[in-house]
Amino acid sequence: MNLLGLDTATAATVVAFGGESVVGELLLDHTGHAQAITTLIHRVLQRAQATPGDVDLVVVGVGPGPFTGLRVGVSAGLAWGAVRGIPVMGVCTFDVIAAGARRKIAERSRNEITGARNNSSGCVSVVTRARRKEIYWARYDAAGHRLAGPIVRASSAPFDIQVATDEFAGDAIAQIIDAGALDEANRQRVADTSDLSRFPDPIDLVGLVQQRIAVGEPLPDTGDFVAGLDSAIDIGQTTETQMAQWQRRDRVLLPARPLYLRRPDAVPMAERS
Amino acid sequence: MYVTAVSEPLVLGIETSCDETGVAFVRGQQLLSDVIATSVDEQARFGGVVPEVASRAHVEALTATLEQARSRAGVAWHDIDAIAVTAGPGLVGALLVGVAAAQGIGVALDKPVYGVNHLASHIAVDRLVHGEIPQPCMALLVSGGHTSLLRVNDVTQDITQVGRTLDDAAGEAFDKVARMLGLAFPGGPHIDAASQPGDPGYIDFPRGLTDAASDREHRHDFSFSGLKTAVSRWVAAANREGIGVPIADVAASFQQAVVDVLIMKSLRACAEANIDTLIIGGGVAANSRLREQAMRRGHEAGVTVRIPPAILCTDNGAMVASLGSALVSAGRHPTIAALSPDLLYPESAAILVGFDADSSLPVELVSLPPPAR
Ligand SMILES: [Zn+2]
Numbered sequence: 227m228n229l230l231g232l233d234t235a236t237a238a239t240v241v242a243f244g245g246e247s248v249v250g251e252l253l254l255d256h257t258g259h260a261q262a263i264t265t266l267i268h269r270v271l272q273r274a275q276a277t278p279g280d281v282d283l284v285v286v287g288v289g290p291g292p293f294t295g296l297r298v299g300v301s302a303g304l305a306w307g308a309v310r311g312i313p314v315m316g317v318c319t320f321d322v323i324a325a326g327a328r329r330k331i332a333e334r335s336r337n338e339i340t341g342a343r344n345n346s347s348g349c350v351s352v353v354t355r356a357r358r359k360e361i362y363w364a365r366y367d368a369a370g371h372r373l374a375g376p377i378v379r380a381s382s383a384p385f386d387i388q389v390a391t392d393e394f395a396g397d398a399i400a401q402i403i404d405a406g407a408l409d410e411a412n413r414q415r416v417a418d419t420s421d422l423s424r425f426p427d428p429i430d431l432v433g434l435v436q437q438r439i440a441v442g443e444p445l446p447d448t449g450d451f452v453a454g455l456d457s458a459i460d461i462g463q464t465t466e467t468q469m470a471q472w473q474r475r476d477r478v479l480l481p482a483r484p485l486y487l488r489r490p491d492a493v494p495m496a497e498r499s
Numbered sequence: 500m501y502v503t504a505v506s507e508p509l510v511l512g513i514e515t516s517c518d519e520t521g522v523a524f525v526r527g528q529q530l531l532s533d534v535i536a537t538s539v540d541e542q543a544r545f546g547g548v549v550p551e552v553a554s555r556a557h558v559e560a561l562t563a564t565l566e567q568a569r570s571r572a573g574v575a576w577h578d579i580d581a582i583a584v585t586a587g588p589g590l591v592g593a594l595l596v597g598v599a600a601a602q603g604i605g606v607a608l609d610k611p612v613y614g615v616n617h618l619a620s621h622i623a624v625d626r627l628v629h630g631e632i633p634q635p636c637m638a639l640l641v642s643g644g645h646t647s648l649l650r651v652n653d654v655t656q657d658i659t660q661v662g663r664t665l666d667d668a669a670g671e672a673f674d675k676v677a678r679m680l681g682l683a684f685p686g687g688p689h690i691d692a693a694s695q696p697g698d699p700g701y702i703d704f705p706r707g708l709t710d711a712a713s714d715r716e717h718r719h720d721f722s723f724s725g726l727k728t729a730v731s732r733w734v735a736a737a738n739r740e741g742i743g744v745p746i747a748d749v750a751a752s753f754q755q756a757v758v759d760v761l762i763m764k765s766l767r768a769c770a771e772a773n774i775d776t777l778i779i780g781g782g783v784a785a786n787s788r789l790r791e792q793a794m795r796r797g798h799e800a801g802v803t804v805r806i807p808p809a810i811l812c813t814d815n816g817a818m819v820a821s822l823g824s825a826l827v828s829a830g831r832h833p834t835i836a837a838l839s840p841d842l843l844y845p846e847s848a849a850i851l852v853g854f855d856a857d858s859s860l861p862v863e864l865v866s867l868p869p870p871a872r
Binding site: 259260263264267268271278281293294297298299300301302303304305306307308309310483484486490491492494 | 544545549551552554555557558561562565566576591592595596597598599600601602603604605606607608609612835
């Protein structure tokens with residue numbers, strides 16, 4: 227199965243083609259995702275010596291991330307699937323970033339005999355900025371499972387990543403932190419302990435998707451669940467059960483819907499005082 | 500790169516500049532399908548268009564509108580000659596959904612993509628109803644987002660602005676006055692309906708920029724904020740005096756003031772430029788009073804007035820597909836050419852595709868800005 231991966235949830239535009247091998251492009255450019263995406267897809271297909279018709283599945287990074295950019299990859303992917311008649315699925319962008327971090331940590335422990343970073347356990351936290359003094363945050367255990375998040379929280383909330391839970395006692399956590407995401411007090415307390423990439427790497431995007439397909443779970447119909455969760459988040463009424471269920475959705479592909487995790491900045495007339 | 504003109508091209512049009520997700524297919528000048536999903540009911544909850552609400556709705560509606568438009572047109576995806584998409588002006592977040600989708604389709608099917616100007620599309624939609632756009636002609640575009648008087652020398656590449664609103668767009672004035680009168684959003688259709696039994700001469704509201712000084716400096720421009728204030732004052736005074744507000748009469752008088760200025764200035768511009776065709780488009784062109792009076796007064800002035808049916812005046816995919824079809828027929832260069840097998844891409848990051856509107860009319864979105872952070 228050949229897959230085309232698109233992710234525009236971060237400042238990078240990421241395009242990957244996964245077939246016999248992985249071909250990918252990651253472009254970090256501030257002129258915007260919409261200007262880069264066609265060129266990057268062309269380039270990736272050409273390098274893979276593939277044609278659009280060779281793609282069997284489109285997978286889009288569903289975030290979380292700044293909404294406007296995030297929607298570029300999702301929209302391009304959905305449209306591709308519609309006109310080619312192939313499935314379009316989503317993958318949580320933070321899962322891909324965390325997978326990349328684990329891969330690099332593992333490479334280092336193989337390559338380095340000693341060194342400060344060798345005590346890295348593979349536990350990973352990812353923090354990016356969500357504007358409005360908030361951050362997106364998720365945490366992963368050493369096996370790569372998402373233990374918490376992704377959620378939105380105040381950038382000033384006490385920052386408890388390193389000490390939060392017992393399962394992390396004694397473990398070093400690779401913290402992938404967008405420094406601008408935190409408020410001053412938190413910046414003092416926690417440093418970005420990693421030089422790991424804050425962007426989803428094409429290799430990990432393809433790898434994670436192939437792994438999730440290989441696990442044997444069919445492309446799951448999680449649409450209703452995520453739709454329900456999204457509207458619960460929209461009205462600020464997520465239940466504990468929902469959030470717990472959500473955190474377990476780290477072994478399957480998701481529907482190709484952006485993970486907004488919060489409602490638009492607008493107050494309905496009826497709720498205005 | 501050589502572009503060959505195709506006669507009767509089959510073009511997919513995508514429009515997401517505001518709160519309508521429009522997808523349509525046009526072959527030559529024939530409209531094959533036109534599907535619109537709108538978030539207007541949701542927007543009404545907020546009393547106006549909220550960009551983020553609109554953008555989310557576009558993503559939700561995308562797949563279904565594409566497939567519905569294709570199946571109604573009875574064509575296969577591979578048969579299309581080109582994709583046209585609104586590149587601006589409009590809400591950036593909303594536009595980007597359509598632009599990204601068009602790019603996805605362009606690469607997936609290996610077809611050229613034309614980024615087009617929204618205002619030029621409002622003019623071009625009339626090809627589908629009344630035949631090729633006369634050269635030259637005058638166009639009055641009135642909606643919630645814009646009020647412009649344009650001279651059209653060639654709808655595919657040469658359009659110049661003759662006049663514009665200095666403050667509110669005409670449709671915006673309708674929305675605001677509707678709110679004053681306790682009518683729902685969007686204001687246009689509600690004021691149109693409420694004014695039916697009313698007397699358009701009941702109150703002599705001001706006609707903006709028609710005095711002698713304005714005639715020199717802003718001869719072809721419009722202004723509706725003074726009118727809006729006048730209505731607001733009138734309503735406040737009526738309430739203060741406890742005489743009650745005759746909604747139908749106020750709505751009819753306000754509407755008449757807007758219609759008078761729009762028609763008078765457009766027909767005068769035609770006469771002065773020796774142009775005998777006026778095309779009216781945009782959401783406000785659905786207004787029954789504007790349609791009826793423009794036809795009558797145009798006839799009296801010896802100007803042929805062309806107004807597409809109301810359904811094609813509001814934002815839709817048909818207008819975009821129609822302009823796309825005109826661009827392909829005229830052999831214009833696409834914004835993004837189809838993938839050619841031997842096309843080499845330089846390795847530098849600076850080769851990004853510029854997404855300009857393929858029309859002489861300036862677009863506010865010449866280069867798509869970086870995403871909001
Ligand atoms: Zn419009």
